[in-house]
Every structure is written in C-alpha cells, then in structure tokens.
Amino acid sequence: MRKLASVFGGTLLLTLAVAFLVRDAAATRQGATAVNDSLIAPTLTPSDSAALKGPRQPIFFRHDIHAGQYKINCQYCHYSVSVSSEPGIPSMGTCMNCHLVIGGTDSTAQREIAKVREAYNTSTPVEWNRVYFLARHAHFPHMRHINVMGPNACATCHGDVTRAPQVFKVNNVNNMGFCINCHLERNVSRDCSVCHY
Numbered sequence: 224m225r226k227l228a229s230v231f232g233g234t235l236l237l238t239l240a241v242a243f244l245v246r247d248a249a250a251t252r253q254g255a256t257a258v259n260d261s262l263i264a265p266t267l268t269p270s271d272s273a274a275l276k277g278p279r280q281p282i283f284f285r286h287d288i289h290a291g292q293y294k295i296n297c298q299y300c301h302y303s304v305s306v307s308s309e310p311g312i313p314s315m316g317t318c319m320n321c322h323l324v325i326g327g328t329d330s331t332a333q334r335e336i337a338k339v340r341e342a343y344n345t346s347t348p349v350e351w352n353r354v355y356f357l358a359r360h361a362h363f364p365h366m367r368h369i370n371v372m373g374p375n376a377c378a379t380c381h382g383d384v385t386r387a388p389q390v391f392k393v394n395n396v397n398n399m400g401f402c403i404n405c406h407l408e409r410n411v412s413r414d415c416s417v418c419h420y
C-alpha cells in the first residue's frame with residue numbers, strides 16, 4: 224500500500240478518499256471532494272514556514288493545498304461559520320476522514336500527516352495558534368456577515384486563503400475603523416452596543 228502510494232502519487236489514494244468521503248461524510252457535510260486542480264501549491268517544508276508570514280503552527284497545515292489545490296470548501300472545516308459567531312475549527316476526526324487513507328506523497332507531507340494521525344490516535348488536541356482574534360469587549364458574529372455577504376466573503380476580511388501556505392493577518396481586525404468603514408458603506412448599524420456588550 225505504501226509503495227503503491229508513492230508509485231501512483233495521489234491518484235489512487237484520492238480515489239479512495241473520495242469514495243470514503245462520499246460514503247461517510249457527504250450526507251452531512253458538503254464540498255469535500257479532494258479533486259486536484261490546476262492551482263498547484265508550491266513545494267515547501269516546515270523549515271520554510273519560519274520565513275512565511277503569520278504564526279508557525281504545530282502542524283504545517285496548508286490552506287493552499289487543501290482549499291486551493293484540492294478545492295475543499297471552507298465550510299467543510301469551518302463548519303459553523305454561517306450559523307454561529309464562531310466559525311469552528313475542525314477536529315482531528317475531520318482531518319482523518321481523508322488522512323486515514325492519504326498518507327502523503329513526499330517525505331514532508333508524510334511527516335506532517337503522521338502528526339495528524341498521532342494526535343488523533345492519542346486524542347491530543349492540536350493547539351493551533353490564533354491569527355485573528357478580538358479583545359473580549361468586542362463581538363464579531365460570523366453568521367450575520369456570511370448570511371448577507373455570501374459563503375465566499377471570507378476573502379474580504381481574511382485575504383485569499385486558498386493561496387496561503389500559512390495563514391497570516393491580512394487585515395487589522397483589531398482596528399475598530401476596519402469594521403466601521405464597511406458598516407458605513409453598507410449602511411449597517413454603528414451603534415456601540417451592537418459590537419460592545
């Protein structure tokens with residue numbers, strides 16, 4: 224199996240993964256068909272991550288590979304973004320829907336995916352470093368924005384995550400002006416109490 228994987232690249236495993244997903248996940252979650260696209264993410268190793276913008280993460284998880292090259296929907300992982308203030312961070316179980324079978328084609332991917340499997344097998348939550356977060360006195364309801372601006376509005380605030388090998392702070396969301404300017408433009412409430420309570 225290992226050998227086959229390296230001979231056929233991702234194709235065989237992807238076929239398996241897609242079949243797996245169709246069986247297990249498609250009924251409840253949408254859009255997680257790991258189909259390769261022409262948008263090929265660059266080859267990088269975790270040692271490159273120090274030179275990338277944004278905090279280094281405990282696992283070199285790459286949005287440019289998952290959301291870019293394989294076109295996995297944001298909401299497959301950030302499952303509550305249209306129904307809750309909190310967008311949701313995927314559990315290792317979500318990752319394992321694919322990584323039970325996808326072991327990685329090169330040594331970097333194999334090493335990093337081994338960490339995912341290890342975290343899952345030992346039920347150790349991964350301590351991701353937060354990139355965007357507001358002070359406790361300010362509140363940001365994701366669902367209110369997604370319901371009006373649409374499921375692809377993420378880039379308006381977070382930049383083009385599908386091209387990001389490592390997530391970094393594209394907009395300074397901790398500057399109140401960032402919120403107020405758009406609320407002014409779109410004629411949304413600027414009442415202090417909608418954001419501060």
Ligand code: HEC
Pocket residue numbers: 233237240255256257282283284285288289293295300313314315317318319320321322325326327328329331332333335336339
């Ligand atoms: C829908 C399928 C799918 C899901 C869900 C998924 N992955 Fe992946 N992942 C892939 C594919 C496909 C690759 C590319 C494997 C290769 O070709 O080496 C990959 C590659 C990786 C790599 C190696 C990339 C590198 O640095 O070279 C890591 C690490 C990884 N995934 C972590 C995760 C984590 C963590 C999650 C959950 C938050 C997750 N994956 C969820 C399909 C998936």
Ligand code: HEC
Pocket residue numbers: 280284286289290295296297298299300301312313351352353354355356377378381384385389390
């Ligand atoms: C396969 C699962 C997966 C998919 C698909 C995915 N993400 Fe993520 N996302 C994660 C994980 C895991 C983290 C935490 C680690 C990190 O920051 O890279 C994260 C972190 C983030 C963060 C930073 C959160 C913080 O700490 O403030 C943003 C913003 C984000 N994702 C946006 C997106 C957008 C936009 C899309 C779709 C274009 C997307 N994600 C698709 C798994 C995913």
Ligand code: HEC
Pocket residue numbers: 297298301304309310311312353355356357358362363365368369372374375376377378379380381396
């Ligand atoms: C109007 C601006 C805006 C839009 C649009 C937006 N976000 Fe966010 N996002 C934020 C802000 C502000 C925070 C910090 C919230 C906080 O700390 O309470 C954040 C935080 C996050 C986080 C980190 C949450 C955590 O618990 O670690 C993720 C993941 C995320 N956003 C994903 C998304 C995705 C996916 C989309 C699109 C479906 C999206 N966001 C659309 C502004 C936005």
Ligand code: HEC
Pocket residue numbers: 361362363364367368371372379380396401402403405406409411412417418
């Ligand atoms: C790119 C435009 C944009 C940005 C940036 C933005 N918002 Fe909004 N916001 C909207 C829109 C559009 C709505 C209206 C949603 C509706 O009509 O239900 C909204 C609604 C809200 C609401 C609900 C208002 C109510 O009347 O109940 C809150 C709270 C909120 N935003 C907080 C924030 C915060 C905090 C930030 C900055 C971190 C922010 N927004 C940044 C566009 C934006």
Ligand code: HEC
Pocket residue numbers: 356357358361396397398399402403406412413414415416417418419
């Ligand atoms: C659309 C959302 C929104 C509205 C409306 C809003 N604020 Fe803010 N406010 C924020 C955000 C976001 C921050 C930055 C929080 C952080 O530091 O992470 C902030 C920060 C602040 C701070 C801390 C100092 C600073 O500048 O960072 C004060 C004080 C404040 N707001 C007062 C007000 C008052 C008074 C009003 C009404 C006139 C108001 N805000 C309306 C979102 C809002």
